[in-house]
Amino acid sequence: MKKQFLEAGQxxxxxxxxxxxKIVPWCDSAEFLCRFDTLYIDKTPVKVLSARPHKGNVLAALEGVGDVNEAMRLKGKTVFIDRTNVVLPEGRHFLADLMGLDVIDADSGERLGVVADVLTPPAHEVYVVKGAHEYMIPAVDEFLVETNVEGGYIKVRLIEGMQTDV
Structure with missing residues (x-):
């Protein structure tokens, strides 16, 4: 089951x-996080009065936080977004929805394992798949044949060198 509220930053x-x-975004970009009118802290909705990107982070003013002392009480808290407020482009998925999906070799039909982690280096995401072996699969069209979140699987095409525990 998909979570309604997703971790978006700290x-x-x-x-x-x-x-x-100052919020460090855990989503695609600071600009993405700045688009939200409401963030959730400790399961409580908080209205965003203003938000702007700043050196890869977000500087935000939240309703009910009027001075530095009130702001200090929130330091270290995780901010969440409501997935119902987001329309993702075709072919994009929340990383939280990919975690735990079965990964299947598109050619042999063999189950390779599950998505255990998603690395986010600058070039493109890399899926860490753990099963009998561990694989690191770049999330690019060359290797991803089909991503079916509702069906609970990702079909991939492997090449030599993706298995990391040889």
């Missing part, structure tokens, strides 16, 4: 004396 510090917060 409040790491305050910014200035008026209660602005």
């Amino acid at each position: 409040i790491v510090n305050t910014h200035g004396v008026r209660g602005e917060l």
